[in-house]
Amino acid sequence: MRDAQFVETQYFTFAHPPHELILKSGVKLGPVTLAYETYGQLNADKTNAILIFHALTGDAHAAGCHKDAKDPGWWDPMIGPGKAFDTDKYFIICANILGGCKGSTGPSSINPMTGKPYGLNFPVITIEDMVISQKYLIDHLGIKKLLAASGGSMGGLMALEWSVRFPDTLQSAILIATNYKHTAQQIALHEVARQAIMSDPHWNKGDYYGRELPAQGMSVSRMIGHITYMSERSMEEKFGRKLQGKEKVGYDFSHDFEVENYLKYRGKSFVQRFDANSYLYLSKALDYFDLSEDTDLVGAFKDVKTKFLIITFTSDWLYPSYQSKDIVKAMKANDVDVSFIEINTSYGHDSFLVEIDGQSKLVSDFLKCVKGPIANNCECPA
């Protein structure tokens, strides 16, 4: 079992001055470090590489276990030997996104100009900037064309952006529970989460490093997030009106219900594992993204050559299916090869992390039929 082996995070630093990364905003940023992990072996002609993009608060540790760590990576049920992203066949890469706080350059990184964490001096970044930074990594690894790119939620959005920005470098993409622009409701939910952080006095205009953290604000923002990741039904099934550690309600403002306790726990653990400023930057990047901003959506896919599998979930009200259907429609208008499925499940937006059986079958079957350099190995019956 390869699962028993440990995986390690690696680091790639580029865009050293004076060759900084020029961001969409026009601001220069450099040097830039990306933390990344790889699983499986890159074949001799470098044609079996699959890039996985993580979601908003994810990291490069997608699969396997770190030494001395208890829990495996965030998409371990999907990535490994014999799994959907089969590491016996494919070389899987996952990098922490630009602006993140898990080893890649972000607001909590040291600003080389000042020797202190960037904080709010970190430039505003976009989904496009994140994708471009990962192109540097793929070039560094000597990969000219990815067999596939995939991700759920924000990760799906990045895979979509890659297909539009670098159409010649991507054979296929699997987009899960994603969209192409944020709606007013999605922006509004993010704004409440951001305001929760920014109204915490300990946030201190982003300058809290080495001091007390804006724990209360972060905790509340994560509670909001978690509500949006579940569905009404999944919350009802998981918690209902069950009480936490008591027989009857207390008629005070202590925690009565299990769901209250769960959200509090999630909020608290988030403070330990994530950076408040990163959350602000990344959520803003999501809100800024609009694939149809320069043209209509049909025009955006004009040069796309990638073969797509798009998966949505019936109970996902954060990134509802109709948004992916709009993508499918625009792709079809451009003669793009696309398959679309809406999986019936009650897990809400989180389904891409927990609804493994259906996704595994779809992903592994789809990857087998991706035409191109590995066509000789194609097990596709057609």
Add this chain to the structure above:
Amino acid sequence: MRTTVSVRHEDLRHRNQINMRIDHKYIIEMIELNSRVLDLGCGNGELLSLVMKHKNCRAAGIEIDEKAIYKCVERGVSVSHGDIDSGLADYSDKRFDYVILNESLQEVLNPEKVIAEALRVGKKAIVGIPNFCNLNARLQIFFLGRVPVTKGLPYKWYNTPNLRFLSIKDFRNFCAERSITIERECAIANQKEIPFGHNLFSDIALFLIHK
């Protein structure tokens, strides 16, 4: 809804033809090499995968049943999860050489609109229908006084997915009234194409049409 369909599908399989269904065999014959094909209600993708293999076609399907979508992806058939009635608006005019509506027309809410749309996005359409008025059905109605259950229509009144009941003649009239040309009519009874008496003897019929 789909569970009873498999019974009939087994029945349609032509054992001598490497297990290929007889209706599939004739549909594939109607399609020219290297065409672009859209299958409305493509089910598990069996027909499209054969069309891709035997006629080197670029193919896409639309299917409403989630389980069937998994089978399509397994077969390497590009498929969209959705209903036929609304799925055609995504395509521009004459995008496909052939649009297939096999055993699906009788299940759609608005067949007239679907045929019109099929002939808009496709240069030609291939329509497969069960014959509601073959001799067996007529005899059942006449002598038993009951809604017929036949090879082409194996359901009872309470579990049929069919919303529309039509005969070969009905479909011919439908086409004539709309100036739709029937290029080829293939009527099948007992696993074979029959040369005459289409409306009286066939279980199912396939039409290659264009406008």
